[in-house]
Amino acid sequence: MSALIPTFDFAQVIVEPWTENLSASAWVVLMGALVGTACGLVGNYLLLRRMALVGDAISHSILPGLVLVFLVFRNVSTPLMFLGAIGAGLLTVGIIEFIHRQTRVKADAATCIAFTSLFALGVVMLSIAETTGPIHIDAECVLYGEIAFVPLEPPVMFGGHEIGPPSVIRMAGVTLVLIVLVTVFYKELLLTSFDPGLARSMGLRTGFWHYALMAALSIVVVSSFEAVGAILAVAMLIVPAMFASQLTFHLPTRFVLTAFHSAVSSVLGFHLAIWLGCSTAAAMVVVGAILFLIAWALTSIKRKPRIFEGLDQKSSTFDPVQGLVTKPKSA
Amino acid sequence: MPAPTAKPPLFLLALFSFFFIAPLAHAAKISDITETDFLDRTVRFFSFADPSLRYALAGSMLLGIACGLMGTFLVVRKLALMSDALSHAVLPGVAIGFLWSMTKNPFAIFIGATIAGLLGAATAQAITSTTKHKEDAALGFVLAGFFAVGVCLLTMIQNLPGGNKSGLDKFMFGQAAAMGREDVLILAGVVVICAAVIGIFYKEFLVTSFDPAFARSSGLKVQIFHYALMLMLAFAIVASLQAVGVVLVAAMLVIPAAAAFLLTDRLPRMLVLAAVFGMLSGALGAFFSFVGRNLPTGPVMVLTASAVFAVALFLAPRHGILAKWWRQRTRARRVQRENTLKAIYRVLEDEGFRSESVSLRELAEHRRETLEHSEAAIKTLEHHGFATREGSDFALTPPGWKRACEIVRNHRLWELYLNHAANIPADHVHDEAEEIEHILGEENVRQLEKRLNYARRDPHGKLIPGLEDIHGVSGRFLSGHAVGFGPHRQ
Numbered sequence: 001m002s003a004l005i006p007t008f009d010f011a012q013v014i015v016e017p018w019t020e021n022l023s024a025s026a027w028v029v030l031m032g033a034l035v036g037t038a039c040g041l042v043g044n045y046l047l048l049r050r051m052a053l054v055g056d057a058i059s060h061s062i063l064p065g066l067v068l069v070f071l072v073f074r075n076v077s078t079p080l081m082f083l084g085a086i087g088a089g090l091l092t093v094g095i096i097e098f099i100h101r102q103t104r105v106k107a108d109a110a111t112c113i114a115f116t117s118l119f120a121l122g123v124v125m126l127s128i129a130e131t132t133g134p135i136h137i138d139a140e141c142v143l144y145g146e147i148a149f150v151p152l153e154p155p156v157m158f159g160g161h162e163i164g165p166p167s168v169i170r171m172a173g174v175t176l177v178l179i180v181l182v183t184v185f186y187k188e189l190l191l192t193s194f195d196p197g198l199a200r201s202m203g204l205r206t207g208f209w210h211y212a213l214m215a216a217l218s219i220v221v222v223s224s225f226e227a228v229g230a231i232l233a234v235a236m237l238i239v240p241a242m243f244a245s246q247l248t249f250h251l252p253t254r255f256v257l258t259a260f261h262s263a264v265s266s267v268l269g270f271h272l273a274i275w276l277g278c279s280t281a282a283a284m285v286v287v288g289a290i291l292f293l294i295a296w297a298l299t300s301i302k303r304k305p306r307i308f309e310g311l312d313q314k315s316s317t318f319d320p321v322q323g324l325v326t327k328p329k330s331a
Numbered sequence: 332m333p334a335p336t337a338k339p340p341l342f343l344l345a346l347f348s349f350f351f352i353a354p355l356a357h358a359a360k361i362s363d364i365t366e367t368d369f370l371d372r373t374v375r376f377f378s379f380a381d382p383s384l385r386y387a388l389a390g391s392m393l394l395g396i397a398c399g400l401m402g403t404f405l406v407v408r409k410l411a412l413m414s415d416a417l418s419h420a421v422l423p424g425v426a427i428g429f430l431w432s433m434t435k436n437p438f439a440i441f442i443g444a445t446i447a448g449l450l451g452a453a454t455a456q457a458i459t460s461t462t463k464h465k466e467d468a469a470l471g472f473v474l475a476g477f478f479a480v481g482v483c484l485l486t487m488i489q490n491l492p493g494g495n496k497s498g499l500d501k502f503m504f505g506q507a508a509a510m511g512r513e514d515v516l517i518l519a520g521v522v523v524i525c526a527a528v529i530g531i532f533y534k535e536f537l538v539t540s541f542d543p544a545f546a547r548s549s550g551l552k553v554q555i556f557h558y559a560l561m562l563m564l565a566f567a568i569v570a571s572l573q574a575v576g577v578v579l580v581a582a583m584l585v586i587p588a589a590a591a592f593l594l595t596d597r598l599p600r601m602l603v604l605a606a607v608f609g610m611l612s613g614a615l616g617a618f619f620s621f622v623g624r625n626l627p628t629g630p631v632m633v634l635t636a637s638a639v640f641a642v643a644l645f646l647a648p649r650h651g652i653l654a655k656w657w658r659q660r661t662r663a664r665r666v667q668r669e670n671t672l673k674a675i676y677r678v679l680e681d682e683g684f685r686s687e688s689v690s691l692r693e694l695a696e697h698r699r700e701t702l703e704h705s706e707a708a709i710k711t712l713e714h715h716g717f718a719t720r721e722g723s724d725f726a727l728t729p730p731g732w733k734r735a736c737e738i739v740r741n742h743r744l745w746e747l748y749l750n751h752a753a754n755i756p757a758d759h760v761h762d763e764a765e766e767i768e769h770i771l772g773e774e775n776v777r778q779l780e781k782r783l784n785y786a787r788r789d790p791h792g793k794l795i796p797g798l799e800d801i802h803g804v805s806g807r808f809l810s811g812h813a814v815g816f817g818p819h820r821q
Contacts, residue, residue, distance in 0.1 A: 005487075047464075047465075047468055050465050050467050050468075051467065052465075052467040052468045052470075052471040053412050053415070053467045053470060053471055055471070056415065056471060056474065060578070099644065102652050102655070103593060103644060103650055103651075103652065103655075104592070104593070104650055105406075105589050105592060105593065106406075106409050106411070108409055108410070108411040108412045109405075109406050109409075109411040109585050109588075109589045109592075110589075111411070111412065112411040112412060112414065112415060112581055112582070112585040112586075113582070113585060113586050113589055113637070113640060116415075116578075116579055116581055116582030116585070116586070116633055116637075117582065117586070117633065117634065117637035117640075119578060119579070119630075120579055120582065120629070120630035120631075120633035120634050120637070121630075121634060123504065123627060123629075123630040124626060124627070124630045124631060124634060127626055127627055127630075128626075231419065231474070231475065231478050231578075232475065232478070232479060232482070234471060234474060234475045235475030235476065235478070235479055237471075238468060238471040238472055238475060239472060239475060239476065241468075242464060242468055242472055245463075245464070246462060246464075276483065276487055277486075277487060277490050278482075278483040278484070278486040278487045279482050279483060279486040281479075281482075282479040282480075282482035282483045282486065283479075283483055285475060285476065285479035286476070286479045286480055286483055289472070289475075289476035289479065289480075292472065292476075296458075296461075296462060299462070300461055300462075
C-alpha cells in the first residue's frame, strides 16, 4: 500500500511543472479549464432541465457516429467529427423519445436502452473495422481520454507561428462560440428550460431549443473526448454545474462559478496527478468532486449558506428576469 | 450412442459436471482458436470442447439470469439509471479489492466492489435528500465522481510493480473468455441468493415496488427493502463485471427487463421472461463472439439483448408498437364509419324521414366533401353491411340504421348532459360530444338517460332517438311518415 502513494515532494509536484515544462503544463491546465467551462455551461442547462443523465447517454452514443464517419470518409477532420457527433446525439435523443412516447417503457429505461445499445454497436463496429485496417479511434481512449497527451500533438501553424495543440484550439473555439450563443440566446434558453409552457405561449419553439441544446451538447462532448473521454466528460458536464447551483440561484453567477470551479479543479487536479502519478483528467474530476463535497458540507452546516443570495434584495422570490431560476426553500 | 431417454436429474447432473467438474488442466483461450471457417467454429462451439468456452457460456447465461431478475425491479421502480450509476461506482472498489491482495482474487474484488456500490447508492440518496439537486444530478455525480476515483486508482496500480499485468483494464469492456471457475461460482451464488431472496420476500418487494405509501402504512420498512435491493443489485453488477464490463452492465440489467415489461403485466411472469431473455442474450453473445473474429463478448451480448428488445418493441401483442398502431387504425376507421352513418342520419332527418334512400350528392353536400369521398365512405359501409346501394342512391340496412341511431343518440345525450349537469353553454358542447359518442357504452347510456329524466330533445332542440327507434323498424309506422325510419315521438 505504501508504494501506492508516493511521498509529497513540493519542488517536484508544485514547482517543477511551471519551471521545467511551462508550455506543456500550461496547455494541459488550459485544456482542463476550457473543457470544464464549456461542459459546465451546457451542464447548467441540463441540470435545470433535469437531463443530467442525457449528457451521459449522448457522451456514450457518440462513439458509433464517430466510427461511422471514419469508416465512410477515412479521416477525422473537425467538421466531420462534429457532424458524426451531432448525428449520433440527435439520434439518441430521438430513440429515447420514440421508445418512451410510443410504449409504456419509462424515460429512464429508454435512456439506458438507447445509449448502451448504441455504445455496444460502436464497440462492435470498431472491432470489425480494426480487422480491415488501422483506425484512428480507440474504444479505451473514448472512455478515459488522456489530457496529458495534449501538448504532444503537432501544433497548429498560423502565419508561420506555432499557435498551440489543435485540440486546445478547437476546444477554445467551441467554448467561445458557446459563450456567445449563451449570451445572445440567454432569454430563450432560460425560458424554455425553466417554463416550457410559458415559452410556448410566447411563441418560442421549445422543441427547436431542446434539439439545439442537444446538438451543442454533442459538440462539446466530442471536443472534450480526446482530453477526458466519455465518462469523465459526464463529470465535467455535471459536477461544475452542481457546485455552482449548490451556491447560488442566480444563473449568470452560476456560469461564473462554473468557470471558477473548472479552473481551480484543473490546476489542483494537474498537480494531484503529478503527485500520485495517475490519470490527469481523472484527478481533475476527483478535485472537482471534492470541491462539490466542500460546497455541500458548507451549505449543510451553515443555516444561511447561499453566499450570493443577498445579491439582489428583490431576488428572494422567483424572478427569471433577474436570472433567478429556483425559488429558495426558505424565504 | 447415448441413451435415448435420459431422466431430467441425470441430465442436469451431467450438465453440471460438464461445467464444473470436467475442466481440464490446460485452459484454452477463446482467442487461441485458429480455425477460420465459420462452420468449423460453430461445430466447435456446440461440441463444448474448450473449458474456457464452457465457463464463458455458463457465466454468460448465469449473468443473464441474475441481471434479468434484478433488472425487473429496476424497470418497475423507474430506477434504470441507478444501474448505470452503480456499475460505474463500483470501479474504485475493484481497485481497492485488487490492492488488498495484490492479485486478481475474485472474492476480494467482489467484496470491495460491493461496498463501493453501496456507498454510491447511499451517496446518491444523501444528495437527493439533503440538497435541492434532483435524482439525475445525484446519480450523475456518483457515476462520474466514483468512476474518476476508480480511474485514478487503476492508473496508480498500473505504475506499481506487477500492476500493469493485472488485467484490470478488462473490467471496462469485459471478457467472457477470461472467466474462471471462481467467477462462474460467484455468479451461480449470486443467482441463487437473488432468486431465494426474491422468492422469500416476494410479497414485500411487490408492494414496496408498486405502492410504497401502502407498504409504509402497513408497517413495512420500505428503506430496508430498498437497500436489500441495492445490495443484490450491487452483487449482480459486480459478478457480471468480468464478462460484460463496467459500461455495459447497465444494458444487461435494463434491456431484457424492459423487453419483458412490454410483454406482460404480471410481475412473476416478467421476472421469468427477463431472466430467460437475459440468459438467451448471454448465450447468443457468447456464441457470436466465439464464432465471429475479434468480437468483444460484452457488446455482442448487449446487441443481442437489444435485438430481443426491438422485436418486443414492435411485435409485443398488447404494448407493442405494431399492435398499438393496428388498434389505432381500426379505431380510426370505425370512427370514420360511424361519422358517415351519423351524416346519413342527419340527411334523413333534414328531409323529415320522408324517404328511405339518400343520394350521394346529398351526403356530399351535407358533409361538404367531394363525391369521390362520399362514394368511398359508402363503399366502406356496404362492405360492413351497413348500407345497400342502387346507382347513386343508397339506403341504410337495419344494422346500419341501428348504429346510426345509437351514435346520434349518444351525441345528443352527451350534449344535453354537458349542458345540464356541467352548465356548459349549448354552443360549446358539440366538440366533446363528437368524441365521446363513439365510446359510450350501453350501460353509460342507460345511466345518462335516467339522470336526464329520459329527455327527448337535445340542447339544440333536435329529437334524441330512443330505444324504439333503434330496435324496431316499427318506428316508421308509428311516426306517421309514409316511408323511412324515424323517431316516432313528435
